[in-house]
Amino acid sequence: MYSSIDLDKININAAPPAEEPARQYYFMAKCRQHVREESARLGRPLGAAVVNFGCQMNARDAEKLQGILEAIGYETANEDEADFVIYNTCTVRENANLRVYGRLGQLGKRKRKNPDMIIGLCGCMMQEPEVIDKIRKSFRFVDLVFGTHNIYKFAELMASRIESGDMVIDIWKDTDAIVEDLPSKRKYPFKSGVNIMFGCNNFCSYCIVPYVRGRERSRSPEDIIREIEALTADGVAEVMLLGQNVNSYGKTLKEPVTFAQLLGKIEKIEGLKRIRFMTSHPKDLSDELIEVMAGSKKICRHLHLPVQSGSSRILQKMNRRYTKEQYLALVGRLRDKMPDISLTTDIIVGFPGETEEDFQETMDLVRKVRYDSAFTFLYSRRTGTPAAAMEDQVPENVMKERFDRLLSEVQAIAAEVCSIHEGHIAEVLVENVNEQDAGLVTGRMSNNILVHFPGDAGLIGKLIMVRLTEAKGFYYMGEAV
Ligand code: SAH
Ligand code: SF4
Ligand code: F3S
Numbered sequence: 001m002y003s004s005i006d007l008d009k010i011n012i013n014a015a016p017p018a019e020e021p022a023r024q025y026y027f028m029a030k031c032r033q034h035v036r037e038e039s040a041r042l043g044r045p046l047g048a049a050v051v052n053f054g055c056q057m058n059a060r061d062a063e064k065l066q067g068i069l070e071a072i073g074y075e076t077a078n079e080d081e082a083d084f085v086i087y088n089t090c091t092v093r094e095n096a097n098l099r100v101y102g103r104l105g106q107l108g109k110r111k112r113k114n115p116d117m118i119i120g121l122c123g124c125m126m127q128e129p130e131v132i133d134k135i136r137k138s139f140r141f142v143d144l145v146f147g148t149h150n151i152y153k154f155a156e157l158m159a160s161r162i163e164s165g166d167m168v169i170d171i172w173k174d175t176d177a178i179v180e181d182l183p184s185k186r187k188y189p190f191k192s193g194v195n196i197m198f199g200c201n202n203f204c205s206y207c208i209v210p211y212v213r214g215r216e217r218s219r220s221p222e223d224i225i226r227e228i229e230a231l232t233a234d235g236v237a238e239v240m241l242l243g244q245n246v247n248s249y250g251k252t253l254k255e256p257v258t259f260a261q262l263l264g265k266i267e268k269i270e271g272l273k274r275i276r277f278m279t280s281h282p283k284d285l286s287d288e289l290i291e292v293m294a295g296s297k298k299i300c301r302h303l304h305l306p307v308q309s310g311s312s313r314i315l316q317k318m319n320r321r322y323t324k325e326q327y328l329a330l331v332g333r334l335r336d337k338m339p340d341i342s343l344t345t346d347i348i349v350g351f352p353g354e355t356e357e358d359f360q361e362t363m364d365l366v367r368k369v370r371y372d373s374a375f376t377f378l379y380s381r382r383t384g385t386p387a388a389a390m391e392d393q394v395p396e397n398v399m400k401e402r403f404d405r406l407l408s409e410v411q412a413i414a415a416e417v418c419s420i421h422e423g424h425i426a427e428v429l430v431e432n433v434n435e436q437d438a439g440l441v442t443g444r445m446s447n448n449i450l451v452h453f454p455g456d457a458g459l460i461g462k463l464i465m466v467r468l469t470e471a472k473g474f475y476y477m478g479e480a481v
Pocket of ligand 2: 200201202203204207208209210244245281
């Protein structure tokens with residue numbers, strides 16, 4: 001494992017090894033040499049900032065980038081002071097892209113004053129050819145560009161930029177490779193994301209993710225268990241298993257394993273207290289999984305179950321492969337086995353061809369399910385997806401007006417649903433000292449709701465029984481019992 005590798009023992013004058021991850025450790029050692037020389041020249045340590053956009057998958061990737069930067073010898077710095085800045089981008093909706101271009105413009109101004117600065121771009125947006133064209137043309141000051149498939153080559157690409165002094169662009173269309181055992185720097189000491197699979201094969205008609213993250217591939221159960229065992233030994237109490245569609249985990253492995261079976265193995269890891277996962281696709285959520293969840297002591301009582309629309313007609317055009325009725329039946333089965341389960345969702349408003357009647361179906365579904373919370377999105381047209389070419393794109397004003405109606409319905413219901421636990425005693429995993437009031441700590445219940453209660457930093461990472469004294473809409477005030 002990484003912690004046992006001493007970069008100083010690697011001979012950087014020899015040729016690079018061909019096998020992974022040894023090859024990357026060789027390039028880390030090379031980059032480290034450069035960082036040492038630079039900081040001796042400047043008389044100060046070098047700083048790096050990883051700026052993350054997008055989902056939990058990207059957040060986990062950012063920790064890997066951070067781990068490599070640390071191994072190379074960079075200290076963590078703020079974006080506006082860093083010698084090395086890397087944007088890990090998202091392209092799921094257009095406004096995610098626009099934010100990146102805006103911030104990149106600002107960064108370019110800083111680089112004009114500090115020419116030694118290194119600017120990197122990676123992540124989902126870089127998998128789009130039009131984006132690469134635009135960077136080549138309009139953002140010439142960028143040093144390093146790579147995508148989602150070769151992120152493990154970060155050190156190698158950086159070494160090549162340092163040697164050549166030219167812009168390095170390396171984008172792969174897809175990959176089967178999963179490189180294990182590279183460094184990673186966790187954001188929280190007590191919880192961690194763990195990738196169980198990469199990519200997506202679902203091709204929902206609005207979604208760009210399958211094009212930028214490639215085909216679905218699962219890590220082996222042994223590698224996953226090994227990683228979680230190492231994390232628990234290092235103080236992690238809670239893991240979040242990550243995949244675009246965790247319910248289809250293991251189908252493509254040589255010896256297929258179901259997601260429910262994987263959960264069964266993870267449950268047995270001693271010292272691990274809580275298991276979360278996301279995202280679940282409703283079409284693949286099995287009764288086997290419901291049974292495992294219901295019988296588990298560690299799997300949290302929370303399920304993020306994106307519905308996207310309440311209209312079966314729109315769901316079909318979205319290629320979601322379930323109907324409103326099937327989704328509601330699934331929610332019924334879940335609540336039947338776990339009456340206290342918290343349900344959250346994602347909803348897209350204004351998919352092409354959505355009529356007021358379709359939208360009313362979504363409102364009706366939201367009233368029937370009564371979500372603990374819901375992320376609502378305005379449909380965003382993504383080039384290359386089937387939905388982008390569909391007729392009847394919904395006008396922006398109509399979309400926005402529906403969005404506002406949905407949001408207020410969702411929020412009103414969530415406030416009611418979240419307050420039903422008042423007076424109960426719940427187990428809370430303490431995450432941090434409260435930002436506004438240093439006499440309080442903040443933690444999460446199994447159902448993901450936040451609780452603030454009197455305590456100090458010594459409680460961070462511990463599971464504490466807390467009486468929920470007062471519901472405050474989306475969070476609780478409490479006291480340890
Ligand atoms: N794999 C996950 C979600 C990935 S993207 C799943 O299937 O649920 C996260 C959310 O972004 C999606 O659930 C969807 O609600 C939203 N989203 C994806 N593409 C979008 C688009 N083109 N416009 C608006 N929202 C979109
Ligand atoms: Fe996108 Fe659908 Fe795959 Fe989720 S399941 S990432 S929404 S294509
Ligand atoms: Fe965005 Fe890529 Fe995640 S497009 S939502 S960062 S998989």
